[in-house]
Amino acid sequence: VMASENDEQLYTEAFLHQLGELRSLAINHSLAYELTESLTTEVGPRLAGSPGDAKAVAWAEAKFKALGFDEVRLEPAPLKRWTRGVEQAEVLSPFPQPMHITALGRTLPTPAEGLEGEIIHFADLEALKAADPALVKGKITFISKRMERHQDGSGYGKAVGARGETAQVTAEKGGIAAIIRSIGTDNNRTPHTGAARYDEAIASVPAGAISNPDADLLVNMLKRDVPVKVRMTLTSHWDGDYTSYNVIGDMKGTTQADQYIVIGCHLDSWDLGTGAIDDASGCGITMAAAQLINEHMGPLKKTIRVVLWANEEYGLSGAKAYHEAHKHELNKHILGGESDFGAGRIYGFGTRVSETAMPVVMAIAEQLKPLGIAYSNNQSGSGADLIPLRAAGMAVFGLKQDGTDYFDYHHTANDTLDKIDPAALAQNVAAWVVVVAMAANADQDFGFGLKD
Amino acid sequence: VMASENDEQLYTEAFLHQLGELRSLAINHSLAYELTESLTTEVGPRLAGSPGDAKAVAWAEAKFKALGFDEVRLEPAPLKRWTRGVEQAEVLSPFPQPMHITALGRTLPTPAEGLEGEIIHFADLEALKAADPALVKGKITFISKRMERHQDGSGYGKAVGARGETAQVTAEKGGIAAIIRSIGTDNNRTPHTGAARYDEAIASVPAGAISNPDADLLVNMLKRDVPVKVRMTLTSHWDGDYTSYNVIGDMKGTTQADQYIVIGCHLDSWDLGTGAIDDASGCGITMAAAQLINEHMGPLKKTIRVVLWANEEYGLSGAKAYHEAHKHELNKHILGGESDFGAGRIYGFGTRVSETAMPVVMAIAEQLKPLGIAYSNNQSGSGADLIPLRAAGMAVFGLKQDGTDYFDYHHTANDTLDKIDPAALAQNVAAWVVVVAMAANADQDFGFGLKD
Ligand SMILES: [Zn+2]
Ligand SMILES: [Zn+2]
Ligand SMILES: [Zn+2]
Ligand SMILES: [Zn+2]
CATH class of the missing domain: 3.50.30.30 (Glucose Oxidase; domain 1)
Known part of the structure; x- marks a missing residue:
C-alpha cells in the first residue's frame, strides 16, 4: 500500500495492483513498436507542408480511431511552408x-x-x-x-x-x-x-x-x-502557406473529464529519414500508453489527451495553434509531458509541479522504481511542443531517456526503424503507463500558474 | 637468439636486435597515418579511369620519391573504363x-x-x-x-x-x-x-x-x-578505354637484388568515399614499412618491392598487366603479400610457402608474438592483386586484420579517414616491418611453383 507521509492513502490497493499488472504487461507489449513501424513504413518522411504531412495526419486520425479513443479531432495548425x-x-x-x-x-x-x-x-x-x-x-x-x-x-x-x-x-x-x-x-x-x-x-x-x-x-x-x-x-526555399493539423485523441475521464493529462509527440519529421526516433517512437509510446490504460484499467478520473503536434521541427506551429485555440481553458491542462528524445531506455523521472502535488509525485516515483527509473527533481524540462502551455503555467513531467546514441541519427537519413530497440521502447511505454494512469487517477491537481 | 630446430642460426643477434628496436619504433610511428591522410585528403575518391585515378598515380610517384625509394616506376595497366x-x-x-x-x-x-x-x-x-x-x-x-x-x-x-x-x-x-x-x-x-x-x-x-x-x-x-x-x-555505363598505372617503388637489395619481396596495396578506390580503409591504409602501411626498414636497417639482401596496384576494384587491371609484363621473371618474385582489409589490428599470420621455408616462417612468427600476433597455418590467402602471381606459384603470406567493423564502411561513402585508429594502423606497420625485413634478409627463398 502506497501512502503519503501523513498516512492518507492516495491510491487504493486495488488500483495499484491493477497498475502493477499493466506495468508488467506493457514492458513486453509490442503495440508501440507496431505503431512506430506503421508510421515509418506507410508514411515515412513527413516534413511539415510536404505530401507526407497530410498522409501522417490521415494515418494518425485512423490509428486513434482504430485504437478506441473516445474522441478524435483535427485542429488546424497554419504554417509557412519551407521546402528542401x-x-x-x-x-x-x-x-x-x-x-x-x-x-x-x-x-x-x-x-x-x-x-x-x-x-x-x-x-x-x-x-x-x-x-x-x-x-x-x-x-x-x-x-x-x-x-x-x-x-x-x-x-x-x-x-x-x-x-x-x-x-x-x-x-x-x-x-x-x-x-x-x-x-x-x-x-x-x-x-x-x-x-x-x-x-x-x-x-x-x-x-x-x-x-x-x-x-x-x-x-x-x-x-x-x-x-x-x-x-x-x-x-531550399519558402513556399507559401499551408495548413497542417494537430491530431488529438482523448480517452475521456469520469469524474474529472474536463481536466486533461496532456501527453504526446510531434507528428512531423524532417524529410531525410523516416523520422523513427524523431519522433515516430514518441507517438508510438504515448498512443500505446493511453490505449493500454484504457483497455486494461478502463476510464480513469481525468481525461488522457494524446496530442500529435504539427510542425514541431521548423515552427512549433501546432503548439502555437493549440495554445491560441485553447486559451480560454488553459488551466484545464493540469499536467503535460512529451516523448521526443528517441526510444532509449528511461532512467529518470522529473517534474515541475506545485509543492502540494509532491506526495502524488513521490507515489508515482515509487511505482517507477521497478522499471529502473529514479526520481530526479522538481525542475524538470518538458518537450518543445509544451513550451506555450508551460509558459502559461501548466505543470509538466519528464521521463528522461538514454540519449547516448540519439544524436548519431537525429535529423539525418539514418533516422530509421532499425535504430529502435523494441525492448527499450516497451520499457518507455511501461513508464508512461505508470505516470499517466496515476496522474489521471489522482484526486488533486498539480498546480497551475507555475513559474520556472 | 632465434635458432631453427637444428640450431642453425637463421638471423644474427645483431639483426634481431635491430629489428626489435624498429618494431618498437614502428608501433608508435605516424608515417602510415600521414600517408593515409595525405592520399584521402589530397586525392580522395580515385575510381579507375576517373580524374582521381591520374591524381593518385601522380601522388604515389611523388611519395615514393620523397620517401627515398631507390627506383620508382609507372607500369601501364590498360582498362575498360566504367563510370558511375x-x-x-x-x-x-x-x-x-x-x-x-x-x-x-x-x-x-x-x-x-x-x-x-x-x-x-x-x-x-x-x-x-x-x-x-x-x-x-x-x-x-x-x-x-x-x-x-x-x-x-x-x-x-x-x-x-x-x-x-x-x-x-x-x-x-x-x-x-x-x-x-x-x-x-x-x-x-x-x-x-x-x-x-x-x-x-x-x-x-x-x-x-x-x-x-x-x-x-x-x-x-x-x-x-x-x-x-x-x-x-x-x-552508370562503360566509357571507352583508359590506361592507368601500377606505381612501383623498389628498395634495392644487396646480395640478392633480383629477388623481390612484393608487398603493397591497391591504389584505386571506389568513388563513394575517400577510400581510406579500402585501400589507402594498405598503401600507408606497406609504404611506411618499406621506408622504415630502409631508414633504420639499411638495404637488406633482397629487394623490397612495393606495388600500388591499379584498378583492383573492377578489373584487377594492374595485377593482370604486371603478370604479363613480368612473365619472363615470375620466379624472381619470391614472396608476396597485400594489405587490403582495412586498418584493424593484426591478430594472425599465415603463409603459403614450401616446407623448406618453414624454419624461416617460424622465426618470423616468433618476432610477431610481441605484437600479439599468432601463427595460423601454411594455407594462407593473399590479396586479390596477387591472384596472377600466386597462380604462377609465388609464395605468399597474410597478416590477418581484425575486420569486425570493416564491412560497416567497405565500398560506401562512409569509407573515410575517421574510421582509422592510428594506433591500430601503427601496429600493422610494425607487423609488416617484421615480416618484410626478415623475408628480405633470409638467405633462402620460399619455394616457387607452389599449388594450393
Ligand atoms: Zn523531435
Ligand atoms: Zn527534431
Ligand atoms: Zn580493396
Ligand atoms: Zn574494395
Missing part, C-alpha cells in the same frame, strides 16, 4: 572532392547554379561573432566545432547555437554563405539538418551542414594553409 | 518513399528517365536461381539476404555472390532490373557498391544495392502482401 530542394557541395580547390551537405531548415536558397567562395574557418560560433567583418566579407564561413556525446544529450545545447545563428551572423559580417559541422555525434556521411533561426526582417545567407567526416576533411585541407574554395548549391 | 552516373530509386506504391541506392560496379544503365517495375522478393540468390522464370519476367528482382558480422570477414564470401550474379540471373529469367540488399554489416543509409560480374557475351540488367535500412523498409512493405512498385535510375 537540391543540396550539393564540393571542394573546388586545392583538392576537388565532393562533400555531403544538407540545407539547414528555413535556410534561404543559393542561386540555382550554386555559389562559389573561399572558406573562412572558425573553431566555434563565438569566434565568428568576434571576427573582423573585413575577413568575412565575400567568404563562406565554416564552423567546425564538434558536438560532445553525453547520456542526457547535454552536448546538444552547447553545439546547436551554431545551427541557429551562423547564417545571420555571417550575413551581418558580409559573408555569402555558411557551412557548419553537423550537430551530431556520429562519424557517418549523413549530415544533420535542423532549423536555423529565421526572421524576414533579419539578413541571412544560405546555410548547410556537412557531415562529420566531411568537416574533418575540410579541416585537414585548411590545415595545409592554402585557400580552400567551395561550391555549394541549396535550392 | 545518376543513381536514384524510390518506392512508387503502395507507400511512396525515397530509397538510397548505388549502382553495382560494371552495371549497365537504365534508361535515362529510369525504369519502373514491380518487385519480386527472394530471400537469397539461390532462391532466385530456383525461381520459375514466369514469375520473374518483367519484374525487378530483390535479394534481401543480410551479411553476417565476423572478425575475419567470413560473412562476405557467403553474401557477395548476390552482388556478382543477381543481374545476370535476373536477365536470364526475363527480369528487367535487380536490387540487392547491400553487402555490409552496418545500419547506415550508405549503400555498398562493388563489382558485379560482367561479360559482354552474357545478358545482364541494371543492378544496384540499397542500404540496409532501405532493404528493411522494402521487406516491411512486402510483408503487407500488396504489390510494391519501384522506380530506379542508374546511368
Whole structure:
C-alpha cells in the first residue's frame, strides 16, 4: 500500500495492483513498436507542408480511431511552408572532392547554379561573432566545432547555437554563405539538418551542414594553409502557406473529464529519414500508453489527451495553434509531458509541479522504481511542443531517456526503424503507463500558474 | 637468439636486435597515418579511369620519391573504363518513399528517365536461381539476404555472390532490373557498391544495392502482401578505354637484388568515399614499412618491392598487366603479400610457402608474438592483386586484420579517414616491418611453383 507521509492513502490497493499488472504487461507489449513501424513504413518522411504531412495526419486520425479513443479531432495548425530542394557541395580547390551537405531548415536558397567562395574557418560560433567583418566579407564561413556525446544529450545545447545563428551572423559580417559541422555525434556521411533561426526582417545567407567526416576533411585541407574554395548549391526555399493539423485523441475521464493529462509527440519529421526516433517512437509510446490504460484499467478520473503536434521541427506551429485555440481553458491542462528524445531506455523521472502535488509525485516515483527509473527533481524540462502551455503555467513531467546514441541519427537519413530497440521502447511505454494512469487517477491537481 | 630446430642460426643477434628496436619504433610511428591522410585528403575518391585515378598515380610517384625509394616506376595497366552516373530509386506504391541506392560496379544503365517495375522478393540468390522464370519476367528482382558480422570477414564470401550474379540471373529469367540488399554489416543509409560480374557475351540488367535500412523498409512493405512498385535510375555505363598505372617503388637489395619481396596495396578506390580503409591504409602501411626498414636497417639482401596496384576494384587491371609484363621473371618474385582489409589490428599470420621455408616462417612468427600476433597455418590467402602471381606459384603470406567493423564502411561513402585508429594502423606497420625485413634478409627463398 502506497501512502503519503501523513498516512492518507492516495491510491487504493486495488488500483495499484491493477497498475502493477499493466506495468508488467506493457514492458513486453509490442503495440508501440507496431505503431512506430506503421508510421515509418506507410508514411515515412513527413516534413511539415510536404505530401507526407497530410498522409501522417490521415494515418494518425485512423490509428486513434482504430485504437478506441473516445474522441478524435483535427485542429488546424497554419504554417509557412519551407521546402528542401537540391543540396550539393564540393571542394573546388586545392583538392576537388565532393562533400555531403544538407540545407539547414528555413535556410534561404543559393542561386540555382550554386555559389562559389573561399572558406573562412572558425573553431566555434563565438569566434565568428568576434571576427573582423573585413575577413568575412565575400567568404563562406565554416564552423567546425564538434558536438560532445553525453547520456542526457547535454552536448546538444552547447553545439546547436551554431545551427541557429551562423547564417545571420555571417550575413551581418558580409559573408555569402555558411557551412557548419553537423550537430551530431556520429562519424557517418549523413549530415544533420535542423532549423536555423529565421526572421524576414533579419539578413541571412544560405546555410548547410556537412557531415562529420566531411568537416574533418575540410579541416585537414585548411590545415595545409592554402585557400580552400567551395561550391555549394541549396535550392531550399519558402513556399507559401499551408495548413497542417494537430491530431488529438482523448480517452475521456469520469469524474474529472474536463481536466486533461496532456501527453504526446510531434507528428512531423524532417524529410531525410523516416523520422523513427524523431519522433515516430514518441507517438508510438504515448498512443500505446493511453490505449493500454484504457483497455486494461478502463476510464480513469481525468481525461488522457494524446496530442500529435504539427510542425514541431521548423515552427512549433501546432503548439502555437493549440495554445491560441485553447486559451480560454488553459488551466484545464493540469499536467503535460512529451516523448521526443528517441526510444532509449528511461532512467529518470522529473517534474515541475506545485509543492502540494509532491506526495502524488513521490507515489508515482515509487511505482517507477521497478522499471529502473529514479526520481530526479522538481525542475524538470518538458518537450518543445509544451513550451506555450508551460509558459502559461501548466505543470509538466519528464521521463528522461538514454540519449547516448540519439544524436548519431537525429535529423539525418539514418533516422530509421532499425535504430529502435523494441525492448527499450516497451520499457518507455511501461513508464508512461505508470505516470499517466496515476496522474489521471489522482484526486488533486498539480498546480497551475507555475513559474520556472 | 632465434635458432631453427637444428640450431642453425637463421638471423644474427645483431639483426634481431635491430629489428626489435624498429618494431618498437614502428608501433608508435605516424608515417602510415600521414600517408593515409595525405592520399584521402589530397586525392580522395580515385575510381579507375576517373580524374582521381591520374591524381593518385601522380601522388604515389611523388611519395615514393620523397620517401627515398631507390627506383620508382609507372607500369601501364590498360582498362575498360566504367563510370558511375545518376543513381536514384524510390518506392512508387503502395507507400511512396525515397530509397538510397548505388549502382553495382560494371552495371549497365537504365534508361535515362529510369525504369519502373514491380518487385519480386527472394530471400537469397539461390532462391532466385530456383525461381520459375514466369514469375520473374518483367519484374525487378530483390535479394534481401543480410551479411553476417565476423572478425575475419567470413560473412562476405557467403553474401557477395548476390552482388556478382543477381543481374545476370535476373536477365536470364526475363527480369528487367535487380536490387540487392547491400553487402555490409552496418545500419547506415550508405549503400555498398562493388563489382558485379560482367561479360559482354552474357545478358545482364541494371543492378544496384540499397542500404540496409532501405532493404528493411522494402521487406516491411512486402510483408503487407500488396504489390510494391519501384522506380530506379542508374546511368552508370562503360566509357571507352583508359590506361592507368601500377606505381612501383623498389628498395634495392644487396646480395640478392633480383629477388623481390612484393608487398603493397591497391591504389584505386571506389568513388563513394575517400577510400581510406579500402585501400589507402594498405598503401600507408606497406609504404611506411618499406621506408622504415630502409631508414633504420639499411638495404637488406633482397629487394623490397612495393606495388600500388591499379584498378583492383573492377578489373584487377594492374595485377593482370604486371603478370604479363613480368612473365619472363615470375620466379624472381619470391614472396608476396597485400594489405587490403582495412586498418584493424593484426591478430594472425599465415603463409603459403614450401616446407623448406618453414624454419624461416617460424622465426618470423616468433618476432610477431610481441605484437600479439599468432601463427595460423601454411594455407594462407593473399590479396586479390596477387591472384596472377600466386597462380604462377609465388609464395605468399597474410597478416590477418581484425575486420569486425570493416564491412560497416567497405565500398560506401562512409569509407573515410575517421574510421582509422592510428594506433591500430601503427601496429600493422610494425607487423609488416617484421615480416618484410626478415623475408628480405633470409638467405633462402620460399619455394616457387607452389599449388594450393
Ligand atoms: Zn523531435
Ligand atoms: Zn527534431
Ligand atoms: Zn580493396
Ligand atoms: Zn574494395
